[in-house]
Amino acid sequence: MKIDVVTLFPSWFNWFTQQRHVQNAVLLGHEIEFMDLRASTPLGAGQVDDTPYGGGAGMVIRVDVVEAALRERYGTAPPPHRTIALSPGGRRFDEALATELAAEPALTLLSGRYEGFDERVHEHLASDVVSIGPYVLSGGELAAMVVMDAVMRKLPGALGHDHSAVEESFSEALEGAPEYPHYTRPFDWRGHTVPDVLLSGDHGRIREWRRERSRERGR
């Protein structure tokens, strides 16, 4: 998979790209690149935004600036693959969307700042508008990292051993429910002990107990 991130703050992603599963994905041949909107703006003095028509507070990222960044990179705008604008008003990001996006060969993530993008970016340059939750962040960078994290850990091999992502929260294996509780040593912590079934060695019972706890949490 090839992921390009359009941002005004590429350095925000330095920490993210150093994380183990991201580096694993890169070693496996997946690619992440960052495109600084200011580097390709056709306007003077690195301008990328403008005041909103109709008045009001804040600045809006211009559609022609986003178009220029995409054209410079792909020779065409919109790009020839799925392009996601991060915005609090978009489709809510969830595990199903993460799975869907993990199957794409290429993604472009557009992270906005200020009051967000001119609406024509959503309408004509992005294929999807995605929100990570019903709250307003100061920009789309953290949202882009959330989306990349959830998508990249689904890439085969990214977690180190393939099994880790199969039976986890919201997976098909758990019928979309949250994951069952986990326990490890000590068996008895201040009088709070581990459920006996987990020490029974009866794998059928353990599987059944886990499914049941997972279903309960999903209700």
Ligand code: ADE
């Ligand atoms: N940009 C600002 N807030 C956001 C959110 N909740 N989701 C996605 N992008 C955002």
